Amino acid sequence: MKLEFAISGGDFSRAGIASSEVKKMLKKINVEPKIIKRVVVALYEAEVNVCAHAYKGNIFVEIDGTKIKIDIIDKGPGIENIDEAMKEGYSTASDAVREMGFGAGMGLSNMKKNADEMSLESKVDEGTKVTIINYLK
Numbered sequence: 001m002k003l004e005f006a007i008s009g010g011d012f013s014r015a016g017i018a019s020s021e022v023k024k025m026l027k028k029i030n031v032e033p034k035i036i037k038r039v040v041v042a043l044y045e046a047e048v049n050v051c052a053h054a055y056k057g058n059i060f061v062e063i064d065g066t067k068i069k070i071d072i073i074d075k076g077p078g079i080e081n082i083d084e085a086m087k088e089g090y091s092t093a094s095d096a097v098r099e100m101g102f103g104a105g106m107g108l109s110n111m112k113k114n115a116d117e118m119s120l121e122s123k124v125d126e127g128t129k130v131t132i133i134n135y136l137k
Contacts, residue, residue, distance in 0.1 A: 003061040007050045009076065012100060015051045018059045019043040035134055039068055042114040042132050045107040046072040052097045054127065070132040079122040
């Protein structure tokens with residue numbers, strides 16, 4: 001099963017749509033609630049990161065009998081220092097994003113905590129790709 005979602009940078013009103021749809025789908029196929037929660041938290045954090053930091057992005061979700069694989073690919077400024085960005089509390093969010101209650105610097109670390117596997121690739125002035133995998137057992 002495959003799902004795809006588009007995200008517009010700066011459009012926080014739509015952040016959460018992909019994670020909500022994925023949650024519904026996982027419930028329909030009887031995935032364990034604790035796995036659903038982890039997937040939804042990681043995906044929501046990814047959606048917010050695209051809204052806060054990129055111009056646009058796409059989410060590709062693939063569910064098979066063993067795992068849920070999510071690729072989040074954005075076009076944006078990229079991440080200059082991935083090690084620094086992975087630290088809890090580190091944020092490059094604008095003041096406007098922070099005023100909306102986002103940008104606390106927990107997005108990437110929360111994604112990693114809620115994924116069984118996570119990889120991150122980024123090119124400055126091009127964009128970022130995050131892959132999250134959660135196993136169904």
